[in-house]
Amino acid sequence: MPLKIYGPVQAGGSLGAVLMVLAEKQVPFELVPIDMGKYEHKTPAYRALQPFAQTPVMDEDGFILFESRAICRYLAEKYADRGTALIPTEPKAKARFEQGASIEFANFHPYAVPIIMEGLGKPLKGGATDKRVYDAAVAGLKERLAAYEVVLGTQRFIGGDEFTLADVFHVGHGAFLAHAGCDLMTSSGPNVARWFGEITARPSWTRWVRDGDAVRSTAAYDSE
Numbered sequence: 231m232p233l234k235i236y237g238p239v240q241a242g243g244s245l246g247a248v249l250m251v252l253a254e255k256q257v258p259f260e261l262v263p264i265d266m267g268k269y270e271h272k273t274p275a276y277r278a279l280q281p282f283a284q285t286p287v288m289d290e291d292g293f294i295l296f297e298s299r300a301i302c303r304y305l306a307e308k309y310a311d312r313g314t315a316l317i318p319t320e321p322k323a324k325a326r327f328e329q330g331a332s333i334e335f336a337n338f339h340p341y342a343v344p345i346i347m348e349g350l351g352k353p354l355k356g357g358a359t360d361k362r363v364y365d366a367a368v369a370g371l372k373e374r375l376a377a378y379e380v381v382l383g384t385q386r387f388i389g390g391d392e393f394t395l396a397d398v399f400h401v402g403h404g405a406f407l408a409h410a411g412c413d414l415m416t417s418s419g420p421n422v423a424r425w426f427g428e429i430t431a432r433p434s435w436t437r438w439v440r441d442g443d444a445v446r447s448t449a450a451y452d453s454e
């Protein structure tokens with residue numbers, strides 16, 4: 231049975247990371263679309279897979295795994311000898327990668343998500359942006375990206391000098407920021423702009439987007 235990935239019909243930043251790893255590793259898979267607009271992620275059947283009612287979920291012959299970063303790490307290690315390495319093995323390179331992965335979780339994701347929710351998610355559903363929440367998250371991200379600018383002045387990628395999962399973890403949500411009215415990935419300094427431009431230009435990412443919009447849908451899928 232092919233690997234199954236349950237993902238939102240509507241584009242999702244967390245799913246984006248998993249898709250990128252699958253493409254970097256050239257692993258075929260089947261997408262099981264979950265229509266969050268119809269609350270398919272809240273059904274008892276879906277909650278049996280993912281008790282937190284979130285996407286994505288991986289099903290590998292009955293081995294169910296959720297949390298996008300855990301799925302990415304599993305796939306990167308399982309297919310270590312295939313495609314791009316994604317997780318270094320040399321201890322210092324691996325430590326630098328772990329530093330980058332922690333930077334994303336602690337300093338990027340907590341700010342990017344409210345910007346995307348307030349600037350894109352709510353308006354798409356006909357709701358109103360909470361300007362205070364949005365502005366506070368933009369200010370927080372701006373401050374953090376100033377530190378990224380320093381880090382990326384001494385290394386090519388956020389997890390060291392090689393492209394790693396730490397970069398992958400940034401792409402999905404980072405790419406949505408512009409659609410949420412936030413230009414920080416290009417305006418935070420030359421190093422951040424160079425880095426984010428480079429990681430979002432990878433074919434493993436561009437194949438899932440078209441004209442700047444995520445077109446990830448079952449119809450657009452080509453997992454080969």
Ligand SMILES: N[C@@H](CCC(=O)N[C@@H](CS)C(=O)NCC(=O)O)C(=O)O
Nearest residue numbers: 242243244283284285286297298299
């Ligand atoms: N930490 C989770 C977050 C997943 C997540 O927030 N997924 C979004 C779609 S991108 C979702 O399911 N949102 C629905 C909800 O939280 O109710 C992961 O990385 O997999």
